[in-house]
Amino acid sequence: xxxxxxxxxxxxxxxxxxxxxxxxxxxxxxxxxxxxxxxxxxxxxxxxxxxxxxxxxxxxxxxxxxxxxxxxxxxxxxxxxxxxxxxxxxxxxxxxxxxxxxxxxxxxxxxxxxxxxxxxxxxxxxxxxxxxxxxxxxxxxxxxxxxxxxxxxxxxxxxxxxxxxxxxxxxxxxxxxxxxxxxxxxxxxxxxxxxxxxxxxxxxxxxxxxxxxxxxxxxxxxxxxxxxxxxxxxxxxxxxxxxxxxxxxxxxxxxxxxxxxxxxxxxxxxxxxxxxxxxxxxxxxxxxxxxxxxxxxxxxxxxxxxxxxxxxxxxxxxxxxxxxxxxxxxxxxxxxxxxxxxxxxxxxxxxxxxxxxxxxxxxxxxxxxxxxxxxxxxxxxxxxxxxxxxxxxxxxxxxxxxxxxxxxxxxxxxxxxxxxxxxxxxxxxxxxxxxxxxxxxxxxxxxxxxxxxxxxxxxxxxxxxxxxxxxx
Ligand SMILES: [Zn+2]
Ligand SMILES: [Zn+2]
Numbered sequence: 001x002x003x004x005x006x007x008x009x010x011x012x013x014x015x016x017x018x019x020x021x022x023x024x025x026x027x028x029x030x031x032x033x034x035x036x037x038x039x040x041x042x043x044x045x046x047x048x049x050x051x052x053x054x055x056x057x058x059x060x061x062x063x064x065x066x067x068x069x070x071x072x073x074x075x076x077x078x079x080x081x082x083x084x085x086x087x088x089x090x091x092x093x094x095x096x097x098x099x100x101x102x103x104x105x106x107x108x109x110x111x112x113x114x115x116x117x118x119x120x121x122x123x124x125x126x127x128x129x130x131x132x133x134x135x136x137x138x139x140x141x142x143x144x145x146x147x148x149x150x151x152x153x154x155x156x157x158x159x160x161x162x163x164x165x166x167x168x169x170x171x172x173x174x175x176x177x178x179x180x181x182x183x184x185x186x187x188x189x190x191x192x193x194x195x196x197x198x199x200x201x202x203x204x205x206x207x208x209x210x211x212x213x214x215x216x217x218x219x220x221x222x223x224x225x226x227x228x229x230x231x232x233x234x235x236x237x238x239x240x241x242x243x244x245x246x247x248x249x250x251x252x253x254x255x256x257x258x259x260x261x262x263x264x265x266x267x268x269x270x271x272x273x274x275x276x277x278x279x280x281x282x283x284x285x286x287x288x289x290x291x292x293x294x295x296x297x298x299x300x301x302x303x304x305x306x307x308x309x310x311x312x313x314x315x316x317x318x319x320x321x322x323x324x325x326x327x328x329x330x331x332x333x334x335x336x337x338x339x340x341x342x343x344x345x346x347x348x349x350x351x352x353x354x355x356x357x358x359x360x361x362x363x364x365x366x367x368x369x370x371x372x373x374x375x376x377x378x379x380x381x382x383x384x385x386x387x388x389x390x391x392x393x394x395x396x397x398x399x400x401x402x403x404x405x406x407x408x409x410x411x412x413x414x415x416x417x418x419x420x421x422x423x424x425x426x427x428x429x430x431x432x433x434x435x436x437x438x439x440x441x442x443x444x445x446x447x448x449x450x451x452x453x454x455x456x457x458x459x460x461x462x463x464x465x466x467x468x469x470x471x472x
Pocket of ligand 2: 124125126129130150152
C-alpha cells in the first residue's frame with residue numbers, strides 16, 4: 001500500500017531543520033525515451049516534498065526569496081532599499097520568482113533551461129497552475145491532469161492572494177461570537193454567524209490598493225470579484241483552522257476551560273511555517289469559542305519554531321478571558337523533562353500535533369516515538385491531524401499498534417478549505433490541512449485491564465443474558 005512504499009522513499013526526518021527534499025517522481029511519470037540527458041534536478045530548484053507532509057507554501061516562498069522578516073518585505077514593497085542578499089527588488093520580481101518555482105513541464109519534467117530554443121513552457125489555460133513544454137506533453141498529461149485541473153485553478157489564485165495575509169493587508173475579522181457557541185459546529189455555521197462583518201471586510205480588501213498592486217504585479221489578469229472573494233474565504237479558513245481545531249479538540253474531549261489560572265494546550269512539532277506567520281492575536285478565535293473561559297495558554301513546541309517567536313513564559317496564572325500564545329524551541333520530550341516536570345511550564349490539558357506525518361517514514365516515526373509514548377503513558381488527552389483519508393488510515397494503524405486508546409477520529413469540521421498542491425507532482429490530488437483528526441487518551445491495554453476489573457467486580461451483562469436465554 002502507498003504509505004508503506006512512501007516509508008521507503010522518504011529517508012530524511014521531517015523534524016530536522018532542513019526541509020525534506022523530494023526525489024523526482026519518476027516512479028509516477030514515465031520519462032519519454034527522447035530525453036537522453038538525466039532527469040532535471042528538481043531538488044536544486046527548491047521543491048519540497050508534500051508527499052509525506054505539507055510544509056506550507058510560505059516556507060517555500062520565504063526560502064526561495066531569501067526573505068527574513070516582514071520588515072524587510074514591507075520595506076521593499078514600500079519602495080525602500082532592501083538589505084543585501086534580499087531575494088527581490090520589486091513586487092513584480094517577487095511574483096516572478098514565486099512563479100519560477102512552478103515552471104517545469106508537468107509531464108516530462110523539463111525545466112526552462114533544458115528546452116531547445118524554439119520551445120517555451122506554457123501554462124494550462126484553464127488552471128494557469130501547471131506548465132507544459134509543448135502540446136504533445138499537454139495532451140499526454142491530460143488524462144491525469146483533468147482530475148485536478150479545476151481544483152488547481154484555485155491553488156493558482158490562492159498562492160498569490162496569500163501575500164495579502166503575509167503583508168497584513170488582509171486582516172481577519174475578529175471579535176466575540178454573536179451566536180451561542182454550541183450552534184457553531186463547523187465552517188457553515190461560522191460563516192453564517194460572521195456574514196455581516198465578513199462581507200464588509202472582504203469588500204474592503206477587494207477594493208484595496210494592495211489588491212490592485214498584487215494583480216498589477218502578478219503577471220496574469222485579475223480574476224472576477226467572486227473568485228477573489230472565494231479565495232479570501234479559503235485563506236481565512238486556512239488561518240483560523242488551527243485555533244478552531246484546538247477548540248474542537250477541547251470541546252470533543254470535554255476539557256474544562258473553567259480552570260482558575262487558565263487551561264493549557266501544547267502544540268507539538270510546531271514548524272517554522274506555523275510560527276513565522278503567526279501573530280499574537282491569531283489564536284483569539286479560540287477564546288471566542290469559549291466565552292467565559294478563565295484563560296487559555298497555547299504553547300507551540302518544536303525544533304523548527306521560528307527564532308524570535310515569543311518564548312514560553314512561566315506557569316504563572318492567567319487572567320480570565322486571556323489567550324496567551326508562546327513558543328518553545330526544542331523536542332517535546334526534552335521540553336517535558338526540563339519544563340513541564342519541573343513545574344516551570346503548565347501541565348497540558350490537551351496536546352495537539354498538526355500533521356505529525358509519522359506514518360510517512362520510519363525515521364519520522366523514530367523521532368515521534370518518545371513523544372507518542374510519553375503522551376500515552378502519562379494519559380494526556382491528545383489530538384493529531386492529517387491531510388487525507390489515506391493518511392488517516394495509516395496513522396490509525398500505527399497508533400493501534402502502539403496500544404493507544406483511540407477515543408475518536410473523523411473529518412475535522414474546522415479543516416482548512418484551501419487546497420494544497422503537491423509541488424513536485426501537481427497532478428496528485430490536492431490535500432487540505434487538518435482535514436481529519438484522531439484523538440487518543442492513554443493506553444488501550446490499561447483500559448482493557450480496567451474493563452476486566454469491572455467485569456470481575458460486577459456482573460457481566462452478556463453472561464447474564466446468555467444464562468437467562470438458556471433458562472428460557
Ligand atoms: Zn514536456
Ligand atoms: Zn489545468
